[in-house]
Every structure is written in structure tokens, then in C-alpha cells.
Amino acid sequence: MSPGLILPATILAVASAATHDFSKQLRDEIQLLAGLGVEGDAHAGQTVKHxxxxxxxxxxxxLRQVHLIGTELHAELARAGFDVGPADLGENITTQGLDLYALPVGTQLTLGESAIIELTGLRNPCAQIEAFQPGLLAQVLGRADDGTLIRKAGVMGIVIAGGVVRAGDAIAVRLPPPPHRVLERV
Known part of the structure; x- marks a missing residue:
């Protein structure tokens, strides 16, 4: 195994939305476009769209062309009494078996056969999350023992190489060379 390579996780679901709605629509597949994001998604483009x-x-x-959330967050939210599933929080890709928040800036995720996303940072939870389900914002924001703010509303990335991405596709992880920088709000 080459250095910095982590064994595959999988994609649970893919989604997009042509308008700036909070939740996205589940799709059978999405097309990632290099340097732009998800084809037909309101957040696709070389310059910021939020x-x-x-x-x-x-x-x-x-730096927010693609939004990813792990299904592990959905399970955590369900244990707290919330009903949140894939695409509900606006993510384009729902992953399974991968601790997205532990990955450093510059990590490259190969999705399926050819698409590559490079992680740029964390999604900043906003008031729209609270409007979606009251009390949810407090569940995706927290504080570490040292007082540091913890954001759990997903990670963001840019598309390095395009390709079709589907539920069930493998995710291969390639870490950047050290020193690693932790993901921060983008």
C-alpha cells in the first residue's frame, strides 16, 4: 500500500439541487465537473455561490463546490431524537465508513472510477439548520474541553477530476504530505 492511502469507504447517497434550497434531491448519480462542482447544482462554479x-x-x-456528510452524523442525530437522512442537510454526497472530520486539508477522495475531490474545510452550521428542525443547530455545534468550537455539519471540497458518482461507489482516501492542517471553516 502506498503511503498516505486509506482503504475504501463507500458512498451511501448522492444528491443535487438546481436552486438554493436547504435540502437537496436524491439522485441515482451525479456528474462531478473538474474545477466547478456538481453539474446542475446551485453551488457549482469557479467562484463562490453561497x-x-x-x-x-x-x-x-x-472552495465549497461539493458538500459531504457521513451517515454516522445521521445516526448520531437519530439517537438525539432527530429525523435526518441523506441530502436533508444539503449535502451532495453522503459517505459511510469514513471519519471525514479527522481528515486534513488537502486530502483527496477518489470517488468511483475517476472523480477526485480535494477537501478544503468544514461547513459552518447556520440558522437554516435550526429552521429545518428546531434544536438541530445545537446538535451540530459543540465545544471541545479546551473551548474550541466543533462543527459537525459536513466537510467541503473542490473537484480535481470529474466523473460520474453513484451510491455504492467506493471512496479511496489519499492524505496530503505532512505537515497536516486540520479542517477549518470555509
Whole structure:
């Protein structure tokens, strides 16, 4: 096995939405486009598409082309009494068997046969999560023992290599060379 390679996890679900709705629609497959994101998704593009960030500076690079959440978060939320499934929190890709939050910035995920996403950072949980289900925001935000804010609303990435991605596809993980930087809000 080559250095920095972690054995495959899998994709549980894929989703997209042409409009800026909170939740996305589950799909049989999505097409990732290099340098842009998910074909037909409201957040695809070279420059930022999230409305709050567009208001600040519409020319900034889009580091949030693809949103990923692990199904492990859905299970955690279910134990806390919430009903949240794939695509409900706006993710394009729901993973299984992979601790997304433990991966460093620059980690590359090979999805299926050819698509590659590079992780850029964490999604910042916002008021829309609370509007989706009251009390949910508190479940995806927390504090570590040292007071550091913990964000659990998914990770963001950019598309390095395009390709079709489907539920059931394997995910291979390639870590960047050290030193590793922890994922931070993007």
C-alpha cells in the first residue's frame, strides 16, 4: 500500500439541487465537473455561490463546490431524537465508513472510477439548520474541553477530476504530505 492511502469507504447517497434550497434531491448519480462542482447544482462554479459569501465578495474562489456528510452524523442525530437522512442537510454526497472530520486539508477522495475531490474545510452550521428542525443547530455545534468550537455539519471540497458518482461507489482516501492542517471553516 502506498503511503498516505486509506482503504475504501463507500458512498451511501448522492444528491443535487438546481436552486438554493436547504435540502437537496436524491439522485441515482451525479456528474462531478473538474474545477466547478456538481453539474446542475446551485453551488457549482469557479467562484463562490453561497449567497452570504457572494454578498461579501462574488469573485472569491469557490472552495465549497461539493458538500459531504457521513451517515454516522445521521445516526448520531437519530439517537438525539432527530429525523435526518441523506441530502436533508444539503449535502451532495453522503459517505459511510469514513471519519471525514479527522481528515486534513488537502486530502483527496477518489470517488468511483475517476472523480477526485480535494477537501478544503468544514461547513459552518447556520440558522437554516435550526429552521429545518428546531434544536438541530445545537446538535451540530459543540465545544471541545479546551473551548474550541466543533462543527459537525459536513466537510467541503473542490473537484480535481470529474466523473460520474453513484451510491455504492467506493471512496479511496489519499492524505496530503505532512505537515497536516486540520479542517477549518470555509
Amino acid at each position: 449567497r452570504s459569501r457572494v454578498r461579501v465578495d462574488p469573485t472569491q474562489p469557490n
